[in-house]
Amino acid sequence: MESARMLVFNQLETYLYLALMLFAIGLYGVLARRNLIAVLISVELILNAASINFMAFNRFLAPTPAVGQVITLFIMAVAAAEAAIALSIIVAVYRKLRSVNIEQATELRG
Amino acid sequence: MGSVNPFFLGCTLSLVLSLSAFGLIMIFTWRRPKLSLAISLTVSTICLIIAWLTFIKLSALKEPLILSVDWMMSDQIRVPFGFLLDPTSLLMFVIVATISWLIQLYSIGYMAGDSGFGRYYAFLSLFALSMLGLVISSGLLQLYICWELVGLSSYLLIGFWYEKFSASEAGKKAFVVTRFGDIGFFMGLAFLVLNFGTLDIHSINSAAMSKAFPAWLLTPAALLIFCGIMGKSAQFPIHVWLPDAMEGPTPVSALLHSATMVAAGMYLLTRLFPFFSCSPTAMTVILTICTITLLLSSTIGMVATDIKQVWAYSTISQLGFMGMGLAAAGLTGGYLFAGFYHLTTHAGFKALLFLCAGVFIHHFHTNDFFVMSAKGGRRLLIPMVTVTIGALALAGIFPFSGFFSKEAILAELWNLPNKMWLGLGLLGAFLTAYYTFRVIFVLLFPRPQAVGGGHGVEEEHGHGHGQEEEHGVPWVMAVPLIILAGFTCVLGFLQAPIQKFLLGEVHHHAPNYVLLVSAVGCALGGIGMAWLDWGAKGAKWEGFIRKVPVVENFFIQKWYMDHFWRWFLNTVIYGLFSRTFTYNDRRVVDGGVDAVAFGTIGSGRLLSFIQTAFLQLNLLFMVLVLGGIGIYLLMGR
Numbered sequence: 133m134e135s136a137r138m139l140v141f142n143q144l145e146t147y148l149y150l151a152l153m154l155f156a157i158g159l160y161g162v163l164a165r166r167n168l169i170a171v172l173i174s175v176e177l178i179l180n181a182a183s184i185n186f187m188a189f190n191r192f193l194a195p196t197p198a199v200g201q202v203i204t205l206f207i208m209a210v211a212a213a214e215a216a217i218a219l220s221i222i223v224a225v226y227r228k229l230r231s232v233n234i235e236q237a238t239e240l241r242g
Numbered sequence: 243m244g245s246v247n248p249f250f251l252g253c254t255l256s257l258v259l260s261l262s263a264f265g266l267i268m269i270f271t272w273r274r275p276k277l278s279l280a281i282s283l284t285v286s287t288i289c290l291i292i293a294w295l296t297f298i299k300l301s302a303l304k305e306p307l308i309l310s311v312d313w314m315m316s317d318q319i320r321v322p323f324g325f326l327l328d329p330t331s332l333l334m335f336v337i338v339a340t341i342s343w344l345i346q347l348y349s350i351g352y353m354a355g356d357s358g359f360g361r362y363y364a365f366l367s368l369f370a371l372s373m374l375g376l377v378i379s380s381g382l383l384q385l386y387i388c389w390e391l392v393g394l395s396s397y398l399l400i401g402f403w404y405e406k407f408s409a410s411e412a413g414k415k416a417f418v419v420t421r422f423g424d425i426g427f428f429m430g431l432a433f434l435v436l437n438f439g440t441l442d443i444h445s446i447n448s449a450a451m452s453k454a455f456p457a458w459l460l461t462p463a464a465l466l467i468f469c470g471i472m473g474k475s476a477q478f479p480i481h482v483w484l485p486d487a488m489e490g491p492t493p494v495s496a497l498l499h500s501a502t503m504v505a506a507g508m509y510l511l512t513r514l515f516p517f518f519s520c521s522p523t524a525m526t527v528i529l530t531i532c533t534i535t536l537l538l539s540s541t542i543g544m545v546a547t548d549i550k551q552v553w554a555y556s557t558i559s560q561l562g563f564m565g566m567g568l569a570a571a572g573l574t575g576g577y578l579f580a581g582f583y584h585l586t587t588h589a590g591f592k593a594l595l596f597l598c599a600g601v602f603i604h605h606f607h608t609n610d611f612f613v614m615s616a617k618g619g620r621r622l623l624i625p626m627v628t629v630t631i632g633a634l635a636l637a638g639i640f641p642f643s644g645f646f647s648k649e650a651i652l653a654e655l656w657n658l659p660n661k662m663w664l665g666l667g668l669l670g671a672f673l674t675a676y677y678t679f680r681v682i683f684v685l686l687f688p689r690p691q692a693v694g695g696g697h698g699v700e701e702e703h704g705h706g707h708g709q710e711e712e713h714g715v716p717w718v719m720a721v722p723l724i725i726l727a728g729f730t731c732v733l734g735f736l737q738a739p740i741q742k743f744l745l746g747e748v749h750h751h752a753p754n755y756v757l758l759v760s761a762v763g764c765a766l767g768g769i770g771m772a773w774l775d776w777g778a779k780g781a782k783w784e785g786f787i788r789k790v791p792v793v794e795n796f797f798i799q800k801w802y803m804d805h806f807w808r809w810f811l812n813t814v815i816y817g818l819f820s821r822t823f824t825y826n827d828r829r830v831v832d833g834g835v836d837a838v839a840f841g842t843i844g845s846g847r848l849l850s851f852i853q854t855a856f857l858q859l860n861l862l863f864m865v866l867v868l869g870g871i872g873i874y875l876l877m878g879r
Contacts, residue, residue: 159865163858238855 147188155181168222168232179211249296250309253325253378256289260371267364278360282367286343293339297332310380320440326380329744334377334509337589341501342370344722348597349493351719369395373502382441393420396503400490412489419483423473430466450517464524475507475561478535482803488550492600499557500593508564512582519572532565533666538801540673545797549599549611552681560588567651574657579741580650587643587733591635594726598629611681615688624720628727633682635730637675638765643733652761668764675768683777
C-alpha cells in the first residue's frame with residue numbers, strides 16, 4: 133500500500149494529469165467567467181500548469197541540466213509582473229466602468 | 243614618405259592655411275573685423291610668399307613635378323588626387339596668389355566699416371583656397387571639386403550684400419547658370435573616366451599627344467568639358483550671369499574677373515590644351531563660340547553706362563579673345579602660349595581696371611561713369627592715371643602688356659587658313675578700343691551740361707600725393723593700383739621670358755608688319771572713333787551707333803540674351819520640365835503614397851467587424867485555432 137502510493141507520486145503521468153486538470157480549469161475560467169479578477173486567477177492557473185509540466189519533465193526525463201527548474205523560475209517572475217500589470221489594468225477598468233465585468237468593456241467594438 | 247618635396251609641402255600648407263583661415267573666421271572671429279582681417283591677410287601673405295618662392299625655385303623646371311595619390315581605384319578606373327606643378331600651373335598659381343593678396347589689401351579700404359567685414363574676408367580666403375586648389379590639382383576630379391568650390395565662393399561673394407534683392411538674385415543666377423554648364427563638364431568627366439580610365443591631367447595630355455585617343459571619344463569629351471568652360475568663362479550663350487555678378491563688392495568683381503572665377507575656365511582650356519587640340523571639330527566649335535562672344539560683348543560694352551558693366555563685358559570679350567587664340571593655336575598646331583599669355587596680362591590690367599572703378603564708385607557712390615565724370619572723377623589722380631594705363635593695355639596700345647598679348651593672339655589667328663577669323667578678331671580689337679576709351683574720354687572730359695554738379699572744363703591739376711589722401715583714396719587702395727599698373731607696364735616686355743618658361747624655348751617669328759600695322763591701326767582707329775564721339779571739343783557725346791537706332795537698341799537690350807533665357811526658363815524649364823515633374827510628383831508619387839495609406843485605412847475598416855468587444859469570444863477562437871494547429875502539428879503529418 134505504502135509502496136503503491138509512493139509509486140503513484142513517483143511517475144510522470146500523475147503530474148501530467150494534475151497539470152492537465154489545472155490547465156483545463158484555468159482555460160474554463162478564462163473563457164467562461166465574467167469577472168476580470170477570476171479571469172486573472174485562471175490565467176495564473178494556466179501558468180502554474182505549465183510550470184508543473186516543466187518540473188515534471190525535468191524531474192523524470194532530463195534531470196541533469198536543471199533547465200526546467202530555471203524556466204519555472206522565469207515563469208514565476210513573469211507571472212508576478214503579469215499579475216501586477218493585469219491588476220492595474222483591472223483597477224483602471226474599474227475606475228472607468230465602475231465594474232469588473234468583462235462584458236461591460238465594449239468601447240473598442242469595431 | 244621619407245623626405246617630402248618642399249614644394250608639395252608648400253602647396254599643401256597654402257591650401258590648409260586658407261581653409262583654416264576660412265574656418266577660424268567663420269566660427270570664431272567673424273564678429274571682430276580687425277582680427278579676421280589679420281588672420282586672412284596673414285594667410286594670404288604666406289600664400290603669396292610660398293607661390294613666389296615656388297615659382298622662382300622651379301623656374302628652370304624641365305619635367306613637371308607630380309605628386310599623385312590614388313584616391314579611388316576600381317578595376318580600370320583611377321581617380322588620382324594630388325598636385326601637378328608644371329610651368330602653366332606655376333604661373334597661374336603666382337597670378338592667383340598675387341591678385342588675391344592685392345585684393346585683400348585693397349578691400350581693407352573698400353570694405354571698411356561694412357557690417358559683414360569678417361565674413362567678407364572669410365569668403366575671400368575660401369575663394370583663394372578653391373582657386374589655388376584648382377590651379378595645382380593633378381586630377382580632373384579634384385579640379386572639378388575646386389571648380390565647384392570656386393562657384394560656391396563666387397556665389398557667396400556676389401550675393402555678399404544679400405539683404406539687397408538684386409544681389410542675392412545675381413548670386414543665384416551666377417550659381418545656377420554656371421552649374422548649367424557644369425552639367426556638361428561633369429558628363430564629360432564621366433565619359434572620359436568610363437572610356438579612358440583615368441582623370442589624371444598629365445596622362446590625358448600625354449595620351450592625347452601620342453594620339454592614343456580614338457576620335458569618337460575625343461570630340462564628345464572635349465565638347466562636354468568645354469560646356470563647363472563656357473559656363474565658368476562666361477562664353478556665349480551662357481554669359482548672362484557675369485554682367486549681373488557686378489552686384490557684389492567691386493574688389494570681388496576684380497578678383498572674379500581677373501584671376502579666379504572666369505579665368506578658371508580659360509585655365510582649364512589651357513591645361514587640357516594638348517587634349518583639346520587633338521580634336522579639330524571641338525576646336526572649331528570653340529573658335530566659333532569665342533568669336534561670337536567677342537563681338538557680342540564688345541558691342542554691348544559700347545552702349546553700357548555702368549562702368550562695371552563696361553568692364554564686365556570687356557572681360558567677356560577678352561575671354562573670348564583668349565579662347566580664340568587657344569583654338570586657333572590648336573587648329574594650326576601652334577602653342578598654348580598666346581592665349582595663356584593674354585590670360586596673364588589680362589589678369590593684371592583687368593584687376594587694375596576694376597579696382598580703379600572701385601575707387602571711383604567708393605568715392606562718388608555711383609556706378610554711372612557719366613555721373614562720375616560730372617562730379618569730377620578726373621581729379622582723383624592716382625586712379626585716373628592707372629585706369630588710363632589699364633585702358634591702354636586693354637585697347638592694345640604699345641608699350642602696355644595688352645599690346646603684346648593681343649599681338650600674339652592675332653598672330654595665331656593669322657596662321658589660320660580662313661582670314662575671316664583674323665578680320666573678326668581685328669573688329670573685336672577695334673570695338674574694344676572704342677568702348678574702353680569711351681569710358682576714359684567721358685571721365686577725362688566732363689561736360690558742363692551733363693548730369694548735375696559739373697564745373698565746366700578745367701585745367702588738369704597736378705595734385706600731389708598728399709592731396710589725394712585728402713580726396714579720400716586711402717593708401718591701402720592706392721598701393722594695389724600702383725602695383726598692378728606696374729605689372730601692366732612691365733609684363734609686355736617679359737614676353738620672351740614667359741614664353742621660355744611656359745614652353746621651354748622661345749619661338750621667334752619674323753615680325754609680321756602687315757599684322758602689326760593692322761592691329762595697331764584697329765586699336766588706334768577705335769580710340770580715334772571714341773575721340774570723335776566722346777573726346778573732341780565738338781563731339782556730340784553719343785556713340786556712332788546712335789545713327790542706327792535699331793542696332794543700338796539691340797545692343798542696349800544685350801542682344802536680347804536675357805530675354806531669351808527668361809523665355810527659355812518660362813517655356814522649357816518651367817513650362818515643360820517643371821510642369822511635367824510637378825504633375826508626376828502630384829499624381830504618381832503622392833498618388834502612390836496616398837493609395838497605400840487609403841488602402842490600409844479601408845482594409846482596416848473592413849476587417850474591424852472582427853473586433854466584437856467580446857473578449858472571451860476572441861479568446862475562444864484563439865484557443866480553438868491554437869488547438870487546431872497543435873493537433874495538426876502533432877498528428878497531421
